[in-house]
Amino acid sequence: MTKPVNPALLSCPAPLEAADYVQLGHGSGGRLSAQLVARHFLPHFDNPSLAPLGDASIVACTGRELAVSTDSFVVHPLEFPGGNIGSLAVHGTLNDVAMMGARPICLTAGFVLEEGLSLALLDRVIAAMALAARDARVPIVAGDTKVVNRGKADGLYINTSAVGTVDPDFRPAPDRAQAGDAILLSGPIARHGMAIMAAREGLAFDSAITSDSACLVPLVDALRALGAAVHVLRDPTRGGVASALNEIAAASGVGIEIDDASIPVPRDVRAACEMLGLDPLYVANEGVMAVFVASDHADAALRALRAHALGAEAARIGRVVAAHPRIVALRTPLGAMRVVDLLPGDQLPRIC
Amino acid sequence: MKYLSEYRDAEIAKALIARIRTRATRPWTLMEVCGGQTHTIVRQGLDALLDGVVEMIHGPGCPVCVTPLGQIDKALVIAAQPGVIFASFGDMLRVPGSTGDLQQVRARGGDVRVVYSPLDALALACAHPDRDVVFFAVGFETTAPANAMAVHRARALGVRNFTVLVSHVTVPPAMTAILDAPDNRVQGFLAAGHVCAVMGNMAYEPIAARYKVPIVVTGFEPVDILEGIALAVAQLEDGRHEVENQYVRSVRREGTPPAQALVAEVFELTDRQWRGIGEIPMSGLRLRDAYAAFDAERRFGVGGLVVDEPAACRAGDVLTGRLKPPQCAAFGTACTPDRPLGAPMVSSEGACAAYYNVARYRAPDAAGVSA
Numbered sequence: 197m198t199k200p201v202n203p204a205l206l207s208c209p210a211p212l213e214a215a216d217y218v219q220l221g222h223g224s225g226g227r228l229s230a231q232l233v234a235r236h237f238l239p240h241f242d243n244p245s246l247a248p249l250g251d252a253s254i255v256a257c258t259g260r261e262l263a264v265s266t267d268s269f270v271v272h273p274l275e276f277p278g279g280n281i282g283s284l285a286v287h288g289t290l291n292d293v294a295m296m297g298a299r300p301i302c303l304t305a306g307f308v309l310e311e312g313l314s315l316a317l318l319d320r321v322i323a324a325m326a327l328a329a330r331d332a333r334v335p336i337v338a339g340d341t342k343v344v345n346r347g348k349a350d351g352l353y354i355n356t357s358a359v360g361t362v363d364p365d366f367r368p369a370p371d372r373a374q375a376g377d378a379i380l381l382s383g384p385i386a387r388h389g390m391a392i393m394a395a396r397e398g399l400a401f402d403s404a405i406t407s408d409s410a411c412l413v414p415l416v417d418a419l420r421a422l423g424a425a426v427h428v429l430r431d432p433t434r435g436g437v438a439s440a441l442n443e444i445a446a447a448s449g450v451g452i453e454i455d456d457a458s459i460p461v462p463r464d465v466r467a468a469c470e471m472l473g474l475d476p477l478y479v480a481n482e483g484v485m486a487v488f489v490a491s492d493h494a495d496a497a498l499r500a501l502r503a504h505a506l507g508a509e510a511a512r513i514g515r516v517v518a519a520h521p522r523i524v525a526l527r528t529p530l531g532a533m534r535v536v537d538l539l540p541g542d543q544l545p546r547i548c
Numbered sequence: 549m550k551y552l553s554e555y556r557d558a559e560i561a562k563a564l565i566a567r568i569r570t571r572a573t574r575p576w577t578l579m580e581v582c583g584g585q586t587h588t589i590v591r592q593g594l595d596a597l598l599d600g601v602v603e604m605i606h607g608p609g610c611p612v613c614v615t616p617l618g619q620i621d622k623a624l625v626i627a628a629q630p631g632v633i634f635a636s637f638g639d640m641l642r643v644p645g646s647t648g649d650l651q652q653v654r655a656r657g658g659d660v661r662v663v664y665s666p667l668d669a670l671a672l673a674c675a676h677p678d679r680d681v682v683f684f685a686v687g688f689e690t691t692a693p694a695n696a697m698a699v700h701r702a703r704a705l706g707v708r709n710f711t712v713l714v715s716h717v718t719v720p721p722a723m724t725a726i727l728d729a730p731d732n733r734v735q736g737f738l739a740a741g742h743v744c745a746v747m748g749n750m751a752y753e754p755i756a757a758r759y760k761v762p763i764v765v766t767g768f769e770p771v772d773i774l775e776g777i778a779l780a781v782a783q784l785e786d787g788r789h790e791v792e793n794q795y796v797r798s799v800r801r802e803g804t805p806p807a808q809a810l811v812a813e814v815f816e817l818t819d820r821q822w823r824g825i826g827e828i829p830m831s832g833l834r835l836r837d838a839y840a841a842f843d844a845e846r847r848f849g850v851g852g853l854v855v856d857e858p859a860a861c862r863a864g865d866v867l868t869g870r871l872k873p874p875q876c877a878a879f880g881t882a883c884t885p886d887r888p889l890g891a892p893m894v895s896s897e898g899a900c901a902a903y904y905n906v907a908r909y910r911a912p913d914a915a916g917v918s919a
Contacts, residue, residue: 399664457558520908523909528593529561530597531593532593536903541642545664546637
């Protein structure tokens with residue numbers, strides 16, 4: 197096998213170890229993000245609730261369990277086809293609580309406003325938040341605003357937190373995937389990231405790609421009857437489906453195989469991705485979830501998802517295997533297998 | 549989608565694989581020149597499907613991989629200057645230079661922006677007349693016309709705050725350099741379809757004749773590539789060595805003369821360093837003197853920056869097909885996708901990264917790749 201080498205003797209360009217300052221890639225949901233959490237936050241914050249690194253944490257509270265999650269939203273532009281930062285901030289955090297199988301009961305919202313922000317725009321954002329919370333029947337029970345000098349924030353940042361009650365009979369978690377599980381996706385992928393990119397870069401495609409931003413609580417409720425057969429729920433936000441599956445494979449110590457041809461990608465999204473040299477598997481979603489379910493319940497789960505408008509295009513995309521633990525492999529349309537790895541940082545558009 | 553879906557048809561592709569397997573009486577070694585073709589081969593797993601019949605060597609046609617260290621270092625110096633907007637294609641941002649990459653320059657306050665076209669960079673210059681906008685003009689003959697267009701238009705518009713850092717390379721000299729190497733293993737080429745769409749096929753005819761190698765101008769979809777391989781294998785089996793055009797829907801023998809004229813108007817041939825390979829005579833493009841005002845190296849005084857391209861770099865052996873990545877002592881140990889020592893480990897389509905991932909899948913606990 198390979199013999200050890202002295203890196204100092206190598207003449208290739210020096211390795212770029214993580215620099216001693218924050219880079220955008222630290223927020224990408226890829227390997228740099230994982231390193232940031234593991235090296236800088238966990239050594240100080242570690243506790244049993246946080247340790248599983250789920251979408252939400254479970255805490256005990258006088259005889260029952262609560263799911264708690266928090267998320268900050270820094271999207272640019274603030275308004276995009278299919279939503280705005282307000283609706284996104286509600287959906288994103290409710291979805292995180294829902295991925296633990298919990299029922300969200302309340303939300304909080306913190307706002308960082310930049311001097312000069314249009315109040316009309318702020319009103320539209322707040323109205324969208326209120327509508328999203330009302331649709332989910334979850335009240336926003338606490339809030340905070342801070343204003344910073346012009347140039348110190350990108351218009352508006354929102355942090356939301358949510359609390360939910362844990363359902364003792366329905367406790368999916370990222371470390372519960374088992375060999376043999378079927379992997380489902382609740383809908384077509386890569387819409388949010390491409391909608392944002394098109395809006396941000398002023399890219400004009402034939403049809404406007406809209407974000408999939410949506411509250412997944414009703415879809416989770418649709419699976420509740422399957423109880424313990426549902427092993428993992430995960431909304432593949434930043435880093436996309438590829439990163440989410442890698443995280444689950446690592447947390448559960450299993451291998452994952454997905455079938456490229458079965459992954460639903462809208463035609464216009466696929467075209468936009470190809471034009472920019474991006475892989476839809478790494479593009480963010482805000483209204484889609486991956487479901488790991490015992491294979492004998494897969495058809496029932498698929499039916500339950502498809503019965504709901506949000507899940508009409510749900511698809512079975514792969515399975516959990518005992519082979520190649522912690523590695524996600526993809527079967528190409530021609531039947532070859534390739535590894536779908538975590539990206540080091542942000543996905544960058546390719547030249548060729 | 550006409551001209552697209554049929555080139556991704558799994559049944560057609562499988563039939564081509566069967567045809568190649570039937571036709572080949574012995575294993576052949578081919579090189580696909582272009583990084584876009586490598587992308588398809590790796591993503592679709594075409595190399596695995598042809599295992600034992602055709603070995604595909606991933607050629608030096610990825611502009612990210614071959615842009616020399618010196619040019620990356622110049623980019624880092626320029627991008628860090630106050631008042632500069634440094635515009636680049638996205639994937640150049642992660643390529644390591646001597647002291648870091650463009651993403652790190654951005655994190656430290658440099659204004660580094662991703663653009664999708666050099667004309668977008670020119671538009672930035674027009675929108676920010678008080679800033680120096682520099683575009684990183686890399687790539688092969690495919691990107692040269694658009695980059696030439698940006699410079700040409702900047703001159704026509706009298707835009708003074710727009711310059712380009714040129715690191716253009718051309719394909720035929722690289723193919724000749726590979727064929728001239730004493731231990732060359734490449735028996736046939738898939739030439740880069742889009743390069744030929746611009747430049748035509750004619751430059752390859754003397755190479756095919758002189759070195760007796762089949763050269764098949766090939767597209768980028770799975771069926772294109774398999775058809776290109778089938779044509780090359782048929783030539784090898786027949787003992788022929790011709791320039792053939794698989795990519796007829798895009799490539800004419802004479803190429804696209806207006807694009808060639810624009811490139812010739814703005815650029816001239818020059819010797820150019822290739823990362824990991826070294827200098828190849830007359831293999832690059834630089835701005836003509838008439839366009840010197842748009843040369844970022846002159847504007848920022850970095851033309852004299854000399855970086856020694858490491859003479860013993862194994863990346864060069866990989867890019868020219870002399871060494872398979874797992875044969876490198878650093879592969880999977882000192883060099884992984886998280887800590888790349890060389891460009892082929894940086895991009896997921898880089899030859900080293902591709903081998904690394906395949907090895908992890910087939911033998912995840914094997915020594916050397918457990919990372």
